[in-house]
Amino acid sequence: MSDYLLAFDQGTTSSRAIVFDRAGKRLGIGQEEFPQHFPQDGWVEHDPEDLWQSSLRSAVTALQQAGITPGQLRAIGISNQRETTLIWHRKSGQPLCPAIVWQDRRTSAWCQALAERLEREGRAELVATRTGLLLDPYFSASKIRWILDHSEGAQAAAERGELAFGTVDTWLLWRLSGGRSHRTDATNASRTLLFNIHTQRWDEELLALFNVPASLLPEVLDSAADFGHTDPEIFGARVPITGIAGDQQAAAFGQCCFTPGMAKSTYGTGCFLLLNTGEQALASRNRLLTTVAYRLQGKVSYALEGSIFMAGATMQWLRDGLHLIRSAAESEELAQQADKDSPVMFVPAFTGLGAPYWDADARGAIFGLSRDTGIKELVTAALLSVCYQTRDLQKAMEADGVRPDTLRVDGGMAGNDFVLQNLADLLGCRVDRPRSTETTALGVAWLAGLHCGLYESLDSIAAYWQLERSFQPEQPKAWRDARYRAWQDAVRRTRSTVCQG
8 A cells, every 4th residue: 555645735835745655755736826806805715626726636636746647646645725605506516606705805894793793692702712713804604695695596495405615625625526525624613713612512502693504614534534535536546535734724734733832933024923732722811713723533623823824925915916026036135135124114904904903904014114125125025014013923823822932933944044044033932943834735745644554643643753953033122122112113003993993
């Protein structure tokens, strides 16, 4: 029996697929960007067919590069951009409308009105108590409600059991299995606002609150479980699919954050810091999220999470929107040449501000411009915005009584030494970069391998994690605090009137 694992890593701006061996060595990779659609201010959509076809083509490329066939795979894992919402017809598989992306803010007013109603009814804490989340457009439930409200006959069809909802993992699983598997895992379910993270079930009161029929929802399994098999007519072989996790939880698993207190931060399209809290679902008093880190054999490990909407996507905007850089890799060289005392502050609130502000109506701004400000200073400010936002999350976690002494990092921006050194300086903690930064794909591959018997335990997986480089703080606390005060002032001036008031 082979030791090859295939991981689908379906992200916000591109789809990837990677073939790993037992030790986590990358044998083949395929990656394909796909179009982003912005039909209105604050709206972000994907074509569901783009998500599927780009993922499938990436898998074919990865297998070809690895020199193996689908039939040689031991198992498949799926990680995905979380919260992005799709609804499709069970019979035809045809989506009702474009996928509504996690960054989308079209339901901001709807969420605000619902929050005010719950406040009047004395149920203001209902959503947070059951789900660990905030009532925000970021999560899936209000997106589901929007689709059912704006697609003719959708509510009635959903109540008749004719429609299926899924986050992107469920959509890919449905397509890979030829429509036989309508399932998700506990990490993705925990991002919908409909799942009770304490009972580990879809919550009837929340379903009633959002008027979502239970028949619309997928079956929720452990993160390592029997999700089904690929359809031979689609994939060329009947391969077990045995691991699913949302991308950030998959990255935490790939970073082997198995012990309470361990933390990772992923710098992809957005930035997401997860801290393992073990069996304790720690309720944040500082607007962080309580979420499922992973669920294995029915046992839940929880995490405290801070979510930032714009990290790598900010650099993509500089590249594709302003054409200031030719590639993200060019940004490090420019930053090394920039004026280190530049006062420029870039608050990338393109789609609002995430944790700990949760200001859906904030919009991006740049402060401190002068005649000698150039491309280098703008690019540097964009890079540093990621570090400042991470400190926002760190400060919120400290206020909740937890503080990681070491941060394991991954994602595309983790290859930028300038960013990681400044991250260490601004956080005042050690930043560790692993030898493999493909941790999202690796994590879900390890989950798939764990269920199919390739690995015996979490300890056997942790033995494969390897450090590439550590970054230690080099700047004094006074420098760190002064820079952060300047950032806080910029954020204050960026906040929406609604949230400031």
